[in-house]
Amino acid sequence: MLDRPISPSRRAYIGVMGLLCALSVLLVCALALFLIGYVLAAGLPNLSWELLTTKPSYLSDTIGILPDILNTIYIILAALLIVLPLGAGAAVYLTEYAANKRLVSVIEYAAETLSGIPSIIYGLVGMLVFTGVLGTSLLAGALTLVIMNLPTIMRTTQESLRTVPQSYREGAFGLGAGKWRVIRTVVLPGCADGIITGCILSVGRILGESAALLFTAGFAHALNGFFTGLASPGATLTVALYVYAKEQGEFGVAFAIAAILMLLTLAVNLTAALVGWYFRKRRAL
Amino acid sequence: MKKFASLMLVAVLALSVMAGCSQKTSGTVTTDGSTSMEKVIGALGEAFEAQNDRVTFTYNPTGSGSGIQAVLEGRCDIGLSSRDLKVEESAQGLTGTVLAYDGIAVIINPDSPISDLDVDTIAKIYTGEITNWKDVGGQDAEIVLIGREAGSGTRDGFESITGTVDNCQYRQELTSTGDVITAVSQNPDAIGYASLASVKDTVRAVTVGGVAPTEDAVKDGSYVIQRPFVLVTKTDTPLSEQAQKFFDFATSPDAAELISGAGAVAAN
């Protein structure tokens, strides 16, 4: 029975579907290769030590992206510092405390809504809410990013909290620990992987963000320390890429930044994969 | 719930006030506005910082409208506008001081055989009266009109001088000088306009009525498509000490060389 030949119509179906699958994957791969190749080919030749370590000068007509690199680091640090307690706390509330099912679904729906809002809307609201009081500044941009990344941190933390075995909690309760103590000593250490994964994903998202930052963080290229930097306007790498490509037509610099961003994205993805692998392995032990 | 939201806001506010204070005392001059003025203001700022090493100069290229708005709301010391202030803006208590003049170059693809257009022809092209290059001595191809978005200082300047305000039949309305130059350089049938200071060799500027867009021609007014670069300040609030110093420096004859180095023509 197993050897019965497959009818021609089934054969055609299998052939067509298989072909479509193969074509689609090839197309996706070709696109990825083309984009990566194009950006690297246009960008890498323009990368230089001088570009990475100086600030732009109008008098000598040179471009350097050090301020933009620093701004990117500042805004990532500031945004993560604020979003971590908020997001992780919300996740702890949802998995450990919340008894009211309606409330849980409202919060989860809110988080899903947040992750569906496009960055241009975040940019507008950030401009209305934060730049009104903070002025156009990295801090205003960071706060906008906080709202954007809240759902990510929340979701990854929640996922890892769910993997903390219920028996751990019960054991700790059984030993007479209060709820807060259980959370502090058993639950929170268990969700470290979720928080780290969330951070990595957020870093990736912040690296690529432009629309939400243009109207909130501005696009100045001044070289500043951390706190002055947060209080003044500044361009992140992606915003600088936008400005150099669009305002000044400096495609060489723009593609150099694009190449850097692509390498960073690759690094972020790799780190995420490694971290995931490490925690899975540790959990399996 | 509401209480909590407002609590958050208060905390954020407190943080911002502290941040704001520390910024003022360290001697900062903040400017905000026109993207076309980037090179001019960047050069002036850099030279100013070099002369006064304890002063920080910041420039946020957001656009003329945003810059004017920012001065009005006290978010920056000096606003930068690449068009004259509107009557209603002056009425809100703002003063404009012309810093320099900038020629607006009419640019075409380097492959185009056209070399000269007069203002009248440019107007006819942009209003859609002339739609084919062969009517002005070029190849037989539809003219592709590239322009800037509504509100842009460059567009405002170009349209008011050519008398085409609100009548331009743009094919593309791009949001920056760089985009316009790129679009024109990619299309042999395109025509666009951009600040003279930013024009690169990927495109070619035509002579307008026989006059090439040079610094001298902008200065003596023979190149007619030009617009002012304006420093915008509050009329009745004095500038901070360091901002006033920058203002004086920028409008002094000493700054003229810097301004012309950046492709514009100093007013003083």
Add this chain to the structure above:
Amino acid sequence: MRSRKQLLETAVHGIFLMLGLVTVGCVLLITVYLVVSGIPAIRQIGLVPFLLGDTWESTAAQPSYGILPFILTSIYGTAGAILFGVPVGFFAAVYLAKLAPTQVKSIVEAAVSLLAGIPSVVYGLVGMLVLVPGTRALFHVPDGASLLAAIIVLSVMILPSIIKVSITALEAVPKEYEDASLALGATPIETYFRVSVPAARSGIAAAVVLGVGRAIGEAMAVMMVSGNAANMPSLFESVRFLTTAVSSEMSYSSGLQRQALFSIALVLFLFIMLINAVLNFFLKGQKEG
């Protein structure tokens, strides 16, 4: 002592509750701000002339604020992106989730993640330098910056989310279903398309809706390839989307024009909320099997 401990517990509970509510607060904040800043212009212009007017001349002496061209462009553009992007994403996802050897899968998945991580400005830039001149040459139109160029950029940009979400959905299909189908004599490809795909349909639908959301909300990339003139949509004409209408005029705007831009943002937000509701519906369907 005991009451102090209880007090601490209550306080901690309260703090976590507040943290949990931050998300809800943010959504409310965004909604309230958009509604409050979006309503005045609609009031002044009138809802019908605003939504159904076909001319947008925001800075003319006699300004008109009709956003029908933007709404239609956003809808057509999104539909086009879905038309191109979904089939490719869907078949690629089936291949990656079910047919691909492990090594091929991990390499292609890494490439897809990289595509997802490329900033939209880069898509716009490459589109401007490659796609726009390409469209012009290929279709013999005066200028390549058009709805078509935007659709192509959008379809590439939504691919990663469609592929990723579909893979997750396909991988969640219980192995027993497939084993049963294979045991009955169906070939692997028949099994995956006739058993696994229907079983994962909620998740795949969610992927499509997610793609719709991404496409309708994208601003920076389409701004660089669509030409930005406020025309009624047509495949080879320069067009303006809801998102690009907001971002292109925002920095120079003032007065009623600025308020009208906020109203456009409000319209866009309503579209997104609708899409979110649909997405949530499908995701629920997926959870319940």
